[in-house]
């Protein structure tokens with residue numbers, strides 16, 4: 001499990017490097033430009049690193065409000081400043097309370113600790129779960145994930161939210177590079193057991209710049225986890241549906 005300040009700080013420097021030079025126009029709320037057909041949402045981001053920072057930028061670009069969170073929120077002030085007025089900063093508990101939906105993008109081994117520190121704030125919330133247990137980051141949960149599945153394991157440690165697995169299958173560099181590419185956009189397979197949560201997650205995946213494809217329930221969530229058959233697969237929604245036999 002990761003602790004302390006040194007690594008996150010290094011990652012934030014990297015993220016800030018990616019964000020420097022984003023023209024102001026790029027953060028003009030697209031939802032507002034579209035005449036506000038769909039109201040902007042509030043998204044809590046728990047884990048504002050490679051994945052969380054990248055998605056925060058994409059969602060701000062789409063006009064959503066984000067709360068970036070950290071156990072050391074003061075370290076995120078500069079990142080939020082760069083993202084503009086739609087971004088603010090808080091603790092993980094504050095981000096959980098803030099979000100109409102919450103992205104969890106922290107090392108998998110930190111899930112039990114996060115669940116304890118949130119004190120049930122995620123219960124019933126729509127949570128997009130990008131986490132992957134890896135040998136270096138969360139090996140202690142790997143056996144449980146193998147036995148019970150990653151969907152059930154995430155749901156257990158995150159306090160029984162309305163969980164959707166999303167953004168776990170592609171690297172953050174790919175997300176940053178391929179988001180909103182000219183059609184056909186890149187597909188993002190998502191899984192969940194709750195129809196409304198899947199609808200909301202689909203909207204957020206789309207607003208981040210990808211074509212959501214609901215490929216099943218949490219039972220088959222291993223498909224998009226690291227090492228699963230869809231891990232690293234970059235394809236279109238039509239091709240993904242064809243490959244999986246979905247209509």
Ligand SMILES: NC(=O)c1ccc[n+]([C@@H]2O[C@H](COP(=O)([O-])OP(=O)(O)OC[C@H]3O[C@@H](n4cnc5c(N)ncnc54)[C@H](OP(=O)(O)O)[C@@H]3O)[C@@H](O)[C@H]2O)c1
Pocket residue numbers: 002003004008011046047048049050051052069070071072092104105106107108110111113114130131132133134137167168169170171172173
């Ligand atoms: N990187 C990728 O390309 C990629 C792709 C697909 C899936 N994933 C998965 O997505 C997750 C995040 O990966 P990442 O590369 O974005 O990680 P990262 O850059 O290392 O960022 C993780 C963030 O989690 C926060 N964190 C760590 N422990 C925490 C805790 N106990 N409570 C609250 N926050 C905590 C850290 O913030 P503070 O220390 O400031 O609190 C840190 O900023 C991982 O599970 C990874 O396997 C990553």
